Structure formats: structure tokens, C-alpha cells
Amino acid sequence: MDKKYDLSVELCGVKLDNPIIPASGTFGFGREHNEFYDIDILGSISIKGTTREARFGNPTPRIAECRSGLINSVGLQNPGVDAVIAKELPALREIFHKPIVANISGFSIDEYQECCAKMDKQEQVAIIEVNVSCPNVHNGGMSFGTQPEMAAEVTRAVKAVTTKPVFIKLSPNVTDIVAIAKACEEAGADGICLINTLLGMRIDTKRRRPVIANKMGGFSGPAIFPVAVRMVYQVSHACSIPVMGCGGVESASDVIEMMMAGATAVQVGAANLKDPYACKRIIEALPAEMERLGIERLSDIIGIVE
């Protein structure tokens, strides 16, 4: 049956066997999930968000259970871009033989540029994904992704130091997602990835204090799927650059819905934590779901919903 169904998609000239990409921060650098299954079946991998210096991240507890999801405030724990390039990428290359998405973060324009310039030199990196949800330390800590001009400034800065396709990963915690996406497009972004987590909070009612040490964190999981579909739809219809859809995807049916909304590729995040086999299960279920819906080529349905 699989032969008849074409799962491949193309993202800014990068050919993927299928549209499934584990989202940054839910898959490390692939090692842990590779113990469960051969991760070479994935379309690509968005690696753990990388910053200039090594980071421990936020204090613990930094995970909270929610109805249909979880809150995390890991805070970009990573060994720093040089260690990622020296150790993690070569190790990943041993177990994953396809081009990857390098997710970079920064707390200043300089940091974004430096991370991007270093990732640009890595052959296995096909796409740079720029997380603009970090606070800008030079601007009162306001997140880069919350204002069109700031998001555009980051976009211009990273585009100046790489020839690889740049996707800006947007935060949903804004009033007008389309304005921000368009600002990125006009600044030269090659694509948009959305959505990052929604800002959330849980309270331990017995102890009368937040569950998360940092009080608030990013809410992800199936609960945010409708928000993600809506934003993917809005942005993909307003912009002419490709979109990677992300947010609450758990099944092959979700993937098709996200693609019909306008996503060219689909990232799977929180599901990887609950079910380590989530991406494998989804990829294997796609042909049957395509058959059920009368789809022969997955790329045919991208943005098919008017």
C-alpha cells in the first residue's frame, strides 16, 4: 500500500521523505528516541534549541501536568553552539543520515547572528530555524517575537550571515500573528514555523504556590492544536513563503489537517514525550489515512482549504 502513496514534500528546495519533523526541545539530539526506534524514518529533525553559551536553563520544577498537555519552563538548557557542533551534530550524523533543522536562540541580535553563522557552516544543517520567543536583554526583556519590527530585525540579521533557508519560529502569544509573519517575510525569511508554546501557569492549591519554579511556562500538547491550525491557516494564506506547522499534533489525521491548513511540513512536539514512538506511529499511519481521504500525494493538499 505504501508504494502508492507519496509522502514526500519539499521545503525551500530541501526534499523530505515525509513531512514529519520532531519539534525542537522534545527530541534532544535524537539519541534518546533512537533507542526506541530507528530515527532515520523521520523527514528531518529540529535539534534542541542552541544558544551561544552553555545554559542550564530555569530552576526546577520546570514541568507541570495539564489537561491535554504540559507546561515546561526548561529555559533552553543546551551545551552551547560550539559544543553542539563539536559533539552533538557528529553524534547525530551517526544515527540520522538526512539533513537537519538547526534551531537557534539568542538573547541579543549578536547572539542570533553568531549561532546562525556557525550553523551555516555545518553541512548536515539544511534549514536554520530561529526561535524568536526569547527575551531581548537589550530591550527590557521583551520577547523578540512579540513585535513585527523586532522579529524583522532578527530575520535580517540572520539572513545576512547564512545562505541556508531561514525559518522564523513564531510565538503564538501575540495579538496579530499575521503582522509578525509578514514582517519576517518582508525581512527576507524563507519560511515560518509556528506555533511555539502558549504561555501558561498552574497552581499547586495545597501549597498555594505555582507548580513551576519560574511561575509560568510554555503550554504544549493536544490542547493547543486548534490554535496552531488557526495560526498556520492565517499565516500561510497571508504569506507566500512555506510554513512548518507545529502545535499539539498527535496523529496522522492531525498532520493532514495541519497540511490542509497550509503547512508544508509538520512538527511533532509534546507527543514525543508522552509516547516515545509518536513520530514513528504517525509516519506509519499516514498511508492508511491518505487512502481513507483519497489523497495520493501529500504535497497536493498543502493549503487546500480556502
Add this chain to the structure above:
Amino acid sequence: MYKKGIYTIKSNHPLTADVWRMVLEGDTQWITRPGQFVNIELEGLYLRRPISINDWDENTITIIYKVVGRGTEQMTSMQAGDHLDVLTGLGNGFDADVECQKPLLVGGGVGVPPLYRLAKELIARGRKVSVVLGFNTEKEVFYAEEFRALGIDVYVSTADGSQGTKGFVTDAIRENAIDFDFFYSCGPLPMLKALCGCTEVSGELSFEERMGCGFGACMGCSCKTLTGNKRICKEGPVMKREEIIW
């Protein structure tokens, strides 16, 4: 190595008012050391629930859990024959091969269970094992008899003095002048800290943290140690006392 599997509940009974013992039947080949844990998927809850392994054999895993929230509450309603989706073989576990003659095992409350299998492993290696179990009150005491049945010295402390030494595990260690040359411990953080404060000998301690995945992917449960950042679920939950930053 760790794997996901479907397990059948063989039994599920209370040991005290809020501590339960569950026996699961299924593949146990991924469990290699005492102190490792399983991560259980429960209906209606997003995250799995990590529970330490009390004991295992060729085809069963015994876990002992305390009812602390919705997940563990739900587990008490499960019956023999029910199925659970479980990740097994998680965490590093205790090193039973540490060079020592007279190891002391110190458990506090629901930290007691993983020490049971550890005691068996140490006895099998010819060590002279002593155990101190700390609880709040006599009604909460569990597994003291199971440890005694292994033929080792078992001391109990209760905060209210209703059984054994009145006070904490450290009081029981002093009162009984227990002689030991290494320790293994699992229990609440203040207990672990007090224990390290009352002895200079080396030891291994098992820690807890809220986890996302339980197998090292999400970095949710990281902690800082003198030997670098560690994930409680992956490089832990057991750490050497020498590497801990209190």
C-alpha cells in the same frame, strides 16, 4: 536500555492507608539495576507517572506507590487483569558492586521501596546489610517485615515515636550506633541532606524531580552537580554524595 511495553496487572493492594503495592506482568529484560524506575501512562492524564521499582523477576515487576495525586489515585482503582502502558529500564539505579563490607540502607517513606531489591543484591554479594526506615507514624510503616525476612538488621524511626526510635532516620542511626562503611538512600530531600550531615562515609542517594518524558529527551528534570548538569531521569536518579550540590 529502556523500552515501552504493555503490562498486565497481577495484583494491586494497599499496604497502608495511602501506600499501595502493584505487581505487573510482562517483559522485564530492560531492568538492570535496583533503583531504576518505570514510567506509566494513565488514562486522562497527559504525562506518564514515574514510580520506582521495588523488585522484579523474569516476568514480573513490583512497584510500591503512594497516593499523592490524580495519577496515583487512579492507579488504586485498577484491578488484576487490567493493562498498563509502561516504559521500563529507566534511570541509572544503585551500584550494588561498590567496594564495601557493611552498607547501610536508609529509606524515608515512599523512598523505602527501591532499597528492597538493593538489599537483596547486596546480600547476594555477601555484604553485611543494615536498614533504617523512617516514617511519620506507626500507621505509615510498611515493608519493615519484608526487610527482616531477608535476615538483616532493620531499624525503624517514627517522627512521633509510635514505633522504633522517636525522631528521624539520623536519630535511629545514632541511637543504635550502626556501624557502616557505605550508605545507599532514597527519601525526601531534607532526609537525604540530614543523612549526609551525620556521616562522612561515601554513599549513593536517589533523587526526585518532576519529569516530562522520563528518558532524557526533554531536559525537564535537570539538576546541577559538581560533575556537570545531570538529568534526574537519565544520569540519575541515583547520584554519588561526592557530586551533589546541596
